[in-house]
Amino acid sequence: NAGVMQNPRHLVRRRGQEARLRCSPMKGHSHVYWYRQLPEEGLKFMVYLQKENIIDESGMPKERFSAEFPKEGPSILRIQQVVRGDSAAYFCASSPYGGNDGTQYFGPGTRLTVL
């Protein structure tokens, strides 16, 4: 059973471009969470999704950021018109159950660098 997969592992974008980050949860997991981690800082919650539904996006900036988890395929975190402040490591985690029952298992992260 493969763990949580994320790609790309490293992504370089120029200001104004779009960044698209992918997360494939563990087999059998239907809950996906995205976190952002700045250097030397903690994990900041961004969004929680179940298949085809956004459950909680309270941690995600209202502009330029969007997330989806389609019926088929990976979850996608999309950042439009990237700015230097978007440079960070983006981790996704998956869980077989949500909320209080759900141990979260993390992917290896995507390190986004905005030039």
Add this chain to the structure above:
Amino acid sequence: GENVEQHPSTLSVQEGDSAVIKCTYSDSASNYFPWYKQELGKRPQLIIDIRSNVGEKKDQRIAVTLNKTAKHFSLHITETQPEDSAVYFCAATYNNNDMRFGAGTRLTVKP
């Protein structure tokens, strides 16, 4: 929203000594509290977790205690080794849906 406070932010101990990291949370409905270890450049890895119907849980050199009344929980590492050096994060479930993390504790174990 849920607020998880973690202390200390850095901790340095001598090999063989114990290390204790403490967290407090604000959502009284939280009932699942995992701890993650993150080595430099790597993903957070779950090391131990505790649910609110349990006051203490131990796994070899690692133990976690929970005080629901006071809304705090702690990680205890005994007989520390240099390979325990990492950043440790506590977390608490929030709003029955997702999780909020503490800011992390950078543990350094000096040989």
